Amino acid sequence: MTTRIEHDLLGNRDVPATAYWGVHTLRAIENFPITGQTIGSYGDLIRALACIKQAAAQANRDLGILDPKLAQAIVDACEEIRAGKLHEEFVVDVIQGGAGTSTNMNANEVIANRALELLGHAKGEYQYLHPNEHVNLCQSTNDVYPTALRLAAFWGVLKLVSRMETLRKAFEDKAGEFKDILKMGRTQLQDAVPMTLGQEFQTYAVMLGEDEQRLKEASALMLEINLGATAIGTGITAHPDYAKLVCLHLSELVGSQLITAPNLIEATQDCGAFVQLSGVLKRVAVKLSKTCNDLRLLSSGPRAGFGEINLPARQAGSSIMPGKVNPVIPEVVSQVAYEVIGNDMTITMAAEAGQLQLNAFEPVIAYSLFRSAGHLANACDTLTEHCVKGITANRERLRQSVENSIGLVTALNPVIGYEAATRVAAEAHANGSSVAEVVLAHGLLTREQLDDILQPDMLTRPRWVTL
Known part of the structure; x- marks a missing residue:
């Protein structure tokens, strides 16, 4: 050589x-x-x-x-x-x-x-x-490197937000497709009150939309730079007009309005913006994983579980159990979420470990931030294309669960009262009867009154019932 x-x-x-x-x-x-x-x-x-x-x-x-x-x-x-x-x-x-x-x-x-x-x-x-x-x-590693990290993180988050928007639209499309499918909502894994499957999927879309906004807000912090600070923020060896001029040129090159930090000594040692951005990435990860947990639970079975929705089959699920298909896409997204949560702890500790006028641990902050944003973007892609777009509903299973649920009794509270509704629920549960059967058997309401109160489109929105 x-x-x-x-x-x-x-x-x-x-x-x-x-x-x-x-x-x-x-x-x-x-x-x-x-x-x-x-x-x-x-x-x-x-x-x-x-x-x-x-x-x-x-x-x-x-x-x-x-x-x-x-x-x-x-x-x-x-x-x-x-x-x-x-x-x-x-x-x-x-x-x-x-x-x-x-x-x-x-x-x-x-x-x-x-x-x-x-x-x-x-x-x-x-x-x-x-x-x-x-x-x-007119430069130092101590102003060049953190500025480069900020720009790279900003661009990475923009890509992530774009992928989240696509995923959100996929959930919105499913919400529209499922808007008339009644199901039981659950709290603490127990039957609660009716809702539509569309409302459930719209919730996932809303959560993504909120996080898109939080990411945009946090990423804006990346546009404050410390170029001109040189070694510790005093600007030693830099021309007095350099900081202002380099910020103007860099803003033009990157297509975003950058600002020079008002106190360069503070900006050179402080990693708080990275901590804040990572915290929002963790928030995205937590809610994505929560959504994936729901998708796995709602599709569980398919016969001995909830079985309310079907996820697209992506691969054979077992080397020993023929015919088994696993929810591999939600599983991989949750694993990305766990990684991001761990990265957030790394970033937190690295930011805390900075001493005096410089944080020497920005490389691991960068590594963790880049992986978090990049892997979340990839996770959103695979969740959109290989899972959400192909989800279908088991309509008959959902209909039966509503009709057989004791949770319907909540809709009768304003009419027959809490105490009577409680007795109806207990009897229905003990006898295996439906709520409607118990109400009619005791003459608490007529069939016409009961049908009016239990109209499917009335059970999923505010309504005050009077007879």
């Missing part, structure tokens, strides 16, 4: 001649063989880094502190990366020590070496364009 020699604080190292990364990245590869997942596998993070480096080059050019020719080479290299090129050169592990320095230097080196090529120089000829002196000008 042909190599080139690069050097850093610790000495000289041989770097593959074809590599766009350099000695800092090489040491990170050796130091952090943790997850087996490189930062290059997170496309949004790499695009965010390229946007930041491009905006910085443009700002420094405008300020007259970066040669326009060098600035243009950096910009062109960043444009290529934003278009999807060279992502395979971002090779450091996503979890790393150093508060993200390895990620920042991986970006600096790749951009510098590609810019050198565009200028007609060889990789590693840093006397012409340097990763630190030019690509990283």
Whole structure:
């Protein structure tokens, strides 16, 4: 293998001649063989880094502190990366020590070496364009890295919200399809009062809609950045006008209005926005899993369980029990939810562990956030396409459960009173009779009165009955 020699604080190292990364990245590869997942596998993070480096080059050019020719080479290299090129050169592990320095230097080196090529120089000829002196000008890992995380998290959440919208619409479609199917609602797994299957599915849609809004609100926190803070927020080594100018350029590049944090020292050490966003992701996970628990329960059986709905059969369910089909899609979604809940704890502890002017544990925050948003998006996709769209109702089973349920007696409370209704319920339960049979046998109501009170379309909405 042909190599080139690069050097850093610790000495000289041989770097593959074809590599766009350099000695800092090489040491990170050796130091952090943790997850087996490189930062290059997170496309949004790499695009965010390229946007930041491009905006910085443009700002420094405008300020007259970066040669326009060098600035243009950096910009062109960043444009290529934003278009999807060279992502395979971002090779450091996503979890790393150093508060993200390895990620920042991986970006600096790749951009510098590609810019050198565009200028007609060889990789590693840093006397012409340097990763630190030019690509990283007016910057620190401590403002570049958290800003990149925020942008990547923002984009990831937007994708998740889009998938949630699709899932919500699938539930809404089913709510319309099932709007006239009466069933028994349950509290604490016991018969309660009638509702429609459509109302049940509309509830799932409403829950998703609420969480979409909460995610949009939390993701807006990601648009406050600390570029210009440099090392700890004082802005040392940055031009006085750099923070304002780089924010303008970056806003234009990403298509969102970014704002510079009002107190850069606070913004550089505080990870509260990540904690808040993760908390909303956990909320989404909890409610998705609750919905999947319901789907599994409602489809249980099919003969010895609830058996009220049918989930699409996706695969054979057992290596020993012929004909068994399991609710594998709700099961996998719930497992994603458990992962997200665990990720939230990781993010919480990593945010708490930050000391003094910097949190060194942002890499694991990033890893956890990206997985939570990405896996939830995938879970929403599979739940939509492989489960919800194909759900059918067992209408006869649902009709029988309503007719045989003692829960119907609740509708008689305003007419015969709680005490009489209680006696009716007890007798019906003891004798295996229906509520209607007991009421008529005791002459509490006429058939016409009973039929009026127990009209299916009247049982699922507010109504005050008088005789």
